[in-house]
Amino acid sequence: MFLLGHSCWSYLFSKLTGRQVKVNLPAYMALLAGVLPDFDIYFKPLIQHHTYTHSLIILLPICAVLVIRFKGLGLAFSxxxxxxxxxxxxxxxxxxxxxxxxxxFGISLGLPSPADTVLEVGALGLVLFRAYLxxxxxxxxxxxxxxxxxxxPMVSIVTLTLLFAGDNNVSLAAFAFSRKALTLITLGHAVLIGILGLGVVQGVRAIITDRKQPNPASSPVARLPQP
Ligand SMILES: [Zn+2]
Structure with a gap:
């Protein structure tokens, strides 16, 4: 599955699990958790893609540590x-x-395939619905x-997708628009990245406005003795 589906399913599973144990994992963590196994792409050729980070006997002990250390939040992230x-x-x-x-182990429905497209684009739709609720x-x-x-999550999704395409020696545009299924998935990625980018802009705006706001305690007027 591509990063679109991974980040979206991760969000849905994390939020659903979090709700069961009454914790609210922040959105950026919920989106990032499911992208982490593909971080092995950053370490190529040191670590072969789809090996250690996709193994249950490696991930399960890590998840157990997260649950013991961070309780409900660790469980939602896992x-x-x-x-x-x-x-x-x-x-x-x-x-x-x-x-x-x-x-x-797996049922190999295919990548890309109509099933994968439905799973990736469908997950994005569910995330938008969930995030609204x-x-x-x-x-x-x-x-x-x-x-x-x-x-x-935004930078992770963009860089991993670029590295993945680069590794497979394909021109990204040709790869993205080579099949109808991929075109839809590419659009899905663009929508998700656009939404996350907008969020980042909102965050930066808030931080800048916060800095500009004069701190009343330090202003000279506030320090004058009140009549
Ligand atoms: Zn993977």
């Missing part, structure tokens, strides 16, 4: 990260026992400092 393996094993396969065994949409529609954190 749900997002593990959603990556579920998604990858639907459209392709994952090596759950790597490096002990190269055994591949839980109020996360305000990170984009209102000026608040917290929104600047959206830069983390």
């Amino acid at each position: 749900a997002g990260t593990l959603s990556h393996l579920v998604a990858d094993s639907i459209v392709g396969t994952i090596p759950p026992l790597y490096p002990l065994s190269n055994f591949q 839980n109020g996360d949409y305000k990170l984009v529609t209102e000026s608040q400092g917290e929104s600047v954190n959206l830069v983390i």
Whole structure:
């Protein structure tokens, strides 16, 4: 699955799990959790893509530590990260026992495939709906400092997608528009990145306005003795 689907399913799984245990994982973390297994692309050729970071025997102990250390927030974050393996094993396969065994698990519906397109674009639709219901949409529609954190999933998604295309020696435009299914997924990426970018702008705006606002305690007028 591409980064669009991974970040969106991660958001949905993290938020759903968080709701069960009454914690609210921030949106940027919910989007990032499911992108992390593909961070192995940054470390190519040191780490081969789709090996260690897609293995259950490596991710499960890490998730256990997160749950013990951060309780509900760790659980919600882990749900997002593990959603990556579920998604990858639907459209392709994952090596759950790597490096002990190269055994591949999955139902391989195909990538790209109509099933993958539905899963990726559908997830984006569900995220927009969920974010509307839980109020996360305000990170984009209102000026608040917290929104600047959206830069983390945004940069991760953009750079990983570019590196992935670069690795496969394809011109990004040709790759993106080579098939109808991919065109839809490309549009989905553009919509998600556009929304996250807007959020980052809102965050930066809030921080700048905050700096400009004079602190009443330090202004000379405030320090004058009151009559
Ligand atoms: Zn992956």
